Amino acid sequence: MAADKWESAHSLLRKASINDFGTLCHLVAESICRDGILDPGKYMSVWSLEEWWQVQAAVTDIMRKAVGRGWTNEKISEHVSSLDEPYKKVLLEVLTCHKQVLRRKLVEDTTAVSHAVLSDFDWKLKLAMASDKLASIQEPLLQLDLDIRDANGQRRQVFLELDKVELSKLITSLESCSKSVQQLTTSA
Amino acid sequence: MEEVDRIIIHSLRSIGCDLEDDVQSLRQFGTEIIIASVVQCLKVIIGDIDLPSTLPPGMSARFRLGASLANNVQDLGYKGGDLGYQTFLYSNETEIRKIFMFLVEKLPKESSQAADEPMGASVLLLRAISTELSHQLSLAWSPPFLKDRGIRIRSKAPGWQREGACCLQHYRSCHISTPHSLGNISTKIPKELSSYYKTHMPFVTNQTQLHRDTAPSIMETNALEIATQQDWENEWNQIGLASRLSQQEFKRRKQERLLKMIKDRLQQDSQRQDRGEGHAASSDLQQILNTIETQSKAGVIKTKGSRFAHTEKLQYAKDEEKTMSQVGLAVPAKDTEEELEKKRQEEIEGLRSELLNLTAQLEKLDIEVKKFSANRQQMEEVISTEAKNSEEKNASYLVKKRTLDLLPEAEANIGKLQSVVDTSAQRLLNLAKQWETHRIPLIEQYRELRQLNSKRESEAQKKLEEIKLFRVKMKETADDARRKDELQKQLVSEYERMTKDVNRSAYTRKILEIVANIKKQKQEIDKILLDTKSVQKEINSLSGKLDRTFTVTDELIFKDAKKDEAVKKAYRFLAALHENFEQLIQTVEDTGVVMREIKDLEEQIEVESNKKVLSNLEKITEDLQQMKKENATLIAKVKGK
Numbered sequence: 027m028a029a030d031k032w033e034s035a036h037s038l039l040r041k042a043s044i045n046d047f048g049t050l051c052h053l054v055a056e057s058i059c060r061d062g063i064l065d066p067g068k069y070m071s072v073w074s075l076e077e078w079w080q081v082q083a084a085v086t087d088i089m090r091k092a093v094g095r096g097w098t099n100e101k102i103s104e105h106v107s108s109l110d111e112p113y114k115k116v117l118l119e120v121l122t123c124h125k126q127v128l129r130r131k132l133v134e135d136t137t138a139v140s141h142a143v144l145s146d147f148d149w150k151l152k153l154a155m156a157s158d159k160l161a162s163i164q165e166p167l168l169q170l171d172l173d174i175r176d177a178n179g180q181r182r183q184v185f186l187e188l189d190k191v192e193l194s195k196l197i198t199s200l201e202s203c204s205k206s207v208q209q210l211t212t213s214a
Numbered sequence: 215m216e217e218v219d220r221i222i223i224h225s226l227r228s229i230g231c232d233l234e235d236d237v238q239s240l241r242q243f244g245t246e247i248i249i250a251s252v253v254q255c256l257k258v259i260i261g262d263i264d265l266p267s268t269l270p271p272g273m274s275a276r277f278r279l280g281a282s283l284a285n286n287v288q289d290l291g292y293k294g295g296d297l298g299y300q301t302f303l304y305s306n307e308t309e310i311r312k313i314f315m316f317l318v319e320k321l322p323k324e325s326s327q328a329a330d331e332p333m334g335a336s337v338l339l340l341r342a343i344s345t346e347l348s349h350q351l352s353l354a355w356s357p358p359f360l361k362d363r364g365i366r367i368r369s370k371a372p373g374w375q376r377e378g379a380c381c382l383q384h385y386r387s388c389h390i391s392t393p394h395s396l397g398n399i400s401t402k403i404p405k406e407l408s409s410y411y412k413t414h415m416p417f418v419t420n421q422t423q424l425h426r427d428t429a430p431s432i433m434e435t436n437a438l439e440i441a442t443q444q445d446w447e448n449e450w451n452q453i454g455l456a457s458r459l460s461q462q463e464f465k466r467r468k469q470e471r472l473l474k475m476i477k478d479r480l481q482q483d484s485q486r487q488d489r490g491e492g493h494a495a496s497s498d499l500q501q502i503l504n505t506i507e508t509q510s511k512a513g514v515i516k517t518k519g520s521r522f523a524h525t526e527k528l529q530y531a532k533d534e535e536k537t538m539s540q541v542g543l544a545v546p547a548k549d550t551e552e553e554l555e556k557k558r559q560e561e562i563e564g565l566r567s568e569l570l571n572l573t574a575q576l577e578k579l580d581i582e583v584k585k586f587s588a589n590r591q592q593m594e595e596v597i598s599t600e601a602k603n604s605e606e607k608n609a610s611y612l613v614k615k616r617t618l619d620l621l622p623e624a625e626a627n628i629g630k631l632q633s634v635v636d637t638s639a640q641r642l643l644n645l646a647k648q649w650e651t652h653r654i655p656l657i658e659q660y661r662e663l664r665q666l667n668s669k670r671e672s673e674a675q676k677k678l679e680e681i682k683l684f685r686v687k688m689k690e691t692a693d694d695a696r697r698k699d700e701l702q703k704q705l706v707s708e709y710e711r712m713t714k715d716v717n718r719s720a721y722t723r724k725i726l727e728i729v730a731n732i733k734k735q736k737q738e739i740d741k742i743l744l745d746t747k748s749v750q751k752e753i754n755s756l757s758g759k760l761d762r763t764f765t766v767t768d769e770l771i772f773k774d775a776k777k778d779e780a781v782k783k784a785y786r787f788l789a790a791l792h793e794n795f796e797q798l799i800q801t802v803e804d805t806g807v808v809m810r811e812i813k814d815l816e817e818q819i820e821v822e823s824n825k826k827v828l829s830n831l832e833k834i835t836e837d838l839q840q841m842k843k844e845n846a847t848l849i850a851k852v853k854g855k
Contacts, residue, residue: 052414060388062423119406127391148385155343164340173386 035084036108038077044112046072051120054085059124059131092121093128138175145181146173168193217724222314225321226251229258240311245269248305249279255317256286273840276303292316303837304830335704350375383426387434390421451685455678764792 039047050069057064066078073081092102102121103114138145148171154163172184188196219239227233231251237243243251246269253267263286270276280299288297294312301309349371356366358378367374393411403411422428454464620627771788774781 049414052410056391056416056421059391060421060423120410122404123406123410127389131389146386153343171384173384 035080036106038073038081039084039109039113042069042072044116047113048116048120050081051085051117052123054082055089055120055124055128058086058089059127088117089121089124089128090132093125094132141177142182143175144172145175147171148173165189218311218315221721222311222318225318226254226314229254229321240314241307243305243310245303245305248302248310249283252283252287252302252313252317255314255321256283258322259290259317259320260286273837273844276837287313287317290316290320304826304833306825306830308824338704338707345371346375349373385430386427387431388422388427390418390431390435391415392418392435451682455681458674458678 150169152167154165168188170186174182231254249269250267253265256263280302283302284297364376364378365374366377419428422431771785775785
């Protein structure tokens with residue numbers, strides 16, 4: 027199946043110059059790492075939109091497979107055997123450049139399999155100087171914004187405002203979590 | 215006096231008097247400024263006081279204001295001579311200076327009280343917050359479109375602030391890739407990677423989807439690097455150093471361990487699952503077997519079923535056929551139903567018997583296979599035992615053959631054998647000796663090496679502990695340095711705050727200088743006093759001497775004067791001389807007194823001229839005329855009514 031995709035895409039790839047192909051590969055690799063969307067405008071002169079999608083899908087696929095399954099260079103070149111020799115070389119170079127980053131990204135994606143994953147967080151420290159009842163409180167408050175990603179990739183934000191006691195509670199529970207994880211890693 | 219003026223002007227400015235920048239001394243103060251600043255001082259000192267801070271236009275009102283000011287100042291305890299409206303309205307420098315000095319001393323000393331408090335960090339923070347808030351509150355509202363991204367720049371207390379919440383954004387970050395190990399020339403970068411860095415890698419500012427995420431992303435990446443570094447350092451310190459491996463080795467081992475552990479876990483889990491599934495599968499198998507059995511039994515029952523069942527089946531078949539025909543599919547019926555049924559039955563019977571035959575054959579074959587395998591095992595065992603036997607027999611045969619070969623010349627052979635045995639024993643002994651000779655130094659060497667090793671181990675342990683100690687110390691010192699840095703920052707900020715106040719050190723220096731000057735002057739005065747005293751003494755002694763010599767000469771000449779006429783004349787001359795000289799001394803003293811008086815008068819003239827009497831007088835006459843006019847108009851008004 028994937029091979030078919032590749033077969034159909036490789037004839038399209040020939041349309042691009044070798045330099046363009048290099049930049050394209052780099053761009054695709056970077057977009058995989060950042061969950062970004064590629065701007066096809068630069069390549070509109072080479073491919074139509076549909077072809078562009080095909081090319082992009084094919085390159086993404088080969089990269090994911092090559093890094094995810096830990097293929098050697100020979101295996102990769104065997105997989106893309108229909109591609110011309112210089113193109114193959116460029117692809118291999120790009121893969122060696124991005125191997126580590128791609129691998130990390132794939133591992134991250136794999137570990138984030140549970141139904142909601144903390145993808146980012148932010149905090150602000152606020153000092154409540156006074157309230158409607160007390161003239162001077164001077165109580166530090168922490169606003170914690172949790173950026174949570176669902177299983178279907180949707181982002182949800184959770185805002186918490188914690189005072190000192192609540193914050194310490196949260197921290198102790200998190201610490202116990204990390205301790206249990208550490209025990210898991212050191213018990214072996 | 216300049217110094218005093220400067221202090222007064224500075225403190226007047228600090229309490230909020232509106233003085234122009236080029237005012238340097240009290241001489242430049244006009245009546246207006248004097249009145250305004252005195253009123254301001256009184257407001258600060260007393261608090262609630264109802265006085266206009268500007269000079270009223272009417273003369274009588276001015277007079278009243280001056281009088282009330284004088285009263286207030288005297289109420290505060292001013293004892294510097296007579297004070298009245300004229301002091302303020304028709305000012306002279308020295309009096310005004312005295313009054314201001316008095317008032318400045320009376321000002322409440324906020325700054326000194328504040329300096330006595332301990333200036334903790336929290337106090338500083340609170341103060342900073344409150345000043346910032348007061349700055350922000352003092353500004354007027356401005357519409358949002360005048361503020362670029364909610365930022366408003368203050369000109370007064372220089373700085374900026376954010377206003378409104380329209381331009382806030384999330385602090386969101388994403389991964390950013392940067393070239394690695396560029397700073398270190400010794401590590402070699404692969405060719406592909408360097409070409410990627412050179413030509414294809416986007417700038418950091420282009421790596422995020424939204425430009426505003428750039429700063430957070432960079433900060434996060436940086437923080438992540440630092441955190442991993444710290445984590446690693448901690449681990450290395452705690453576990454890594456003790457393991458005595460190189461860093462790479464340690465990392466590799468850890469990775470291996472983790473991988474192995476993950477594998478183990480996964481295997482365990484999958485095994486557990488397998489077992490569960492195996493149970494399920496086996497039970498399933500059982501079920502399947504059971505169902506098959508029951509099915510086959512049912513089949514047997516069916517075949518042996520009564521006619522009723524057959525008829526039933528036939529009926530159903532008919533029904534089916536009917537429905538088929540109703541649907542319109544004409545099924546070709548070549549044979550009759552019964553024939554068909556019979557044929558089918560026969561076929562089934564045939565097939566069944568064939569199956570039974572085959573299964574029976576299979577079973578037989580199975581049994582045979584088992585038998586054969588059992589036989590084979592037995593045979594193999596037999597073969598192995600036979601082979602062993604034959605080997606043994608071969609060995610015994612060889613020995614026996616040798617002995618039999620040796621038998622004919624038994625004596626000689628025995629002797630030979632004896633000699634062989636002897637030589638071999640000798641050789642053994644030799645070898646043992648040689649071994650001993652080799653062994654002893656080797657053992658010694660081994661012991662030495664072992665000792666050395668243990669020594670080295672203990673040294674390494676010691677060094678490890680030392681390293682640990684050093685690391686702890688390093689951390690402590692770093693912490694200490696950081697704490698001291700913070701303290702220094704705090705103190706610097708405090709110091710900056712202090713210097714905004716009156717320039718204390720300059721003043722103390724000035725005061726010390728003044729004191730030193732005064733001391734010098736006092737010494738000079740003392741010197742002069744001593745001088746005058748000595749002069750007076752001299753004068754006294756000289757006058758005493760003069761008196762005495764005069765009386766002596768007077769007596770002598772008086773005695774002789776009775777006898778001689780010329781001497782009488784001389785006596786008269788002497789008296790005249792004495793009188794004349796006395797008069798001369800008197801005049802000298804008189805001139806001294808007059809000179810002193812002249813000096814006094816000159817000083818008085820100077821003082822009086824300082825008092826701006828002429829201008830003040832002119833002012834007074836003007837004011838008087840104005841007053842008269844006012845009175846006249848008032849009288850006219852009264853009369854008009």
